[in-house]
Amino acid sequence: MSLRSKIAGIGMYVPKNVFTNNDLTKYMDTSDEWITERTGIKERRFADRSGETTTTMAVEASKIAIERAGITAQDIDFIVFATLSPDYYFPGCGVLLQRAMGMKDVGALDVRNQCSGFVYALSTADQFVRSGMYKNVLVVGSEKHSFGLDFSTRGRNVSVIFGDGAGAVVLQPTEEEDQGILSTHLHSNGNGAEILAMYNPGTHANHWIKDQKLADFDDAEIGEMFFSHAMIDNAQVFPFMDGPSVFKVAVEKFPAVIVESLEANNLKTTDLNLLVPHQANLRIAQFVQKKLQLRDDQVFNNIQKYGNTTAASIPIALCEAWEQGRVNRGDLVCLAAFGSGFTWASALLRW
Ligand SMILES: CC(C)(COP(=O)(O)OP(=O)(O)OC[C@H]1O[C@@H](n2cnc3c(N)ncnc32)[C@H](O)[C@@H]1OP(=O)(O)O)[C@@H](O)C(=O)NCCC(=O)NCCS
Secondary structure: OOOEEEEEEEEEEOOOOEEEHHHHOOOOOOOHHHHHHHHOOOEEEOOOOOOOOHHHHHHHHHHHHHHHOOOOHHHOOEEEEEOOOOOOOOOOHHHHHHHHOOOOOOEEEEEOOHHHHHHHHHHHHHHHHHOOOOOOEEEEEEEOHHHHOOOOHHHHHHHOOEOOEEEEEEEEEEOOOOOEEEEEEEEEOHHHHHHEEOOOOOOOOOOOOOOOOOOOOOOOOOOOOOOOHHHHHOOOOOOEEOHHHHHHHHHHHHHHHHHHHHHHOOOOHHHOOEEEEOOOOHHHHHHHHHHOOOOHHHEOOOHHHHOEOHHHHHHHHHHHHHHOOOOOOOOEEEEEEEEOOOEEEEEEEEO
């Protein structure tokens, strides 16, 4: 049998600071009722403002994943780090993690695929393990969203959704016939790039934005400089999201990429022990569950506690599912994601 990769260890870290929906009402005009009804979210974690970064949270999750894999940081031979909220514009968080964990001078790759980031990172790592090039690949998703959101009423449609946290796995080779990542499926379509995006700072010079009918972004100044006072004054340094448009595409692509992974392996939805969808929005996950006719015990959600943690959401959810005994040796598990880009992706694996 050819070599496959398996998840040998998994870890997660969320900041201690819990922010409930009611806490958000101190900053913006919103309500627990609105947020719960539209998203399912009840609370999220926010990183310590100066004590924690995207990288430091990743370190905490990685330590646990590495220990559970029965190795040390010195054994890691490659890092794949997914985030949209890096410590620096450049260099990426991969090298900061390598330094913080005192690893050897191993390769570090940063993945910028937002909510699909972890599945893209996992797929990339899987190829390195399958080819025999690396034996212990650390795959991380980590986000410190709280630093880059507009917590005034102006930004409420975006800021109530997101939270901070990190998750990590160690991939190792396996020759067991009934174990490991069976396949991964990656997609993108850039036609929706501006529907969920953070435009600034950037080099776009209005090139892509000027023809888009984006209600919040019709100011001529946007993008004419890399960074300007006007951008700050006009709140153009925050993420933009046309929520209803994102919702429509998400509920189409999520089920499609899950079915694609099952069909590629001659399996059916009834064979699935657990679907761990990217925690975008509980309503989206419920829509997908209904469309695929999955039972409650076949789907894992924890967005209620953490909000949408983008690249970190799947490893955090998978880690909690594993810790709760919802994932066992031999189980068929599907990881599926959709997000900004648009990008969408899935991974089907036998635990
Ligand atoms: C964001 C989302 C929850 C908004 O729900 P929606 O039902 O589409 O709501 P709308 O954007 O149409 O806004 C409805 C109203 O609520 C208001 N509103 C927006 N955010 C609000 C908030 N946090 N609190 C209270 N009211 C809010 C709007 O201003 C609007 O008011 P109006 O009718 O007076 O104009 C929903 O579109 C969604 O979940 N989209 C997908 C987002 C997602 O998953 N993103 C991550 C992808 S990885």
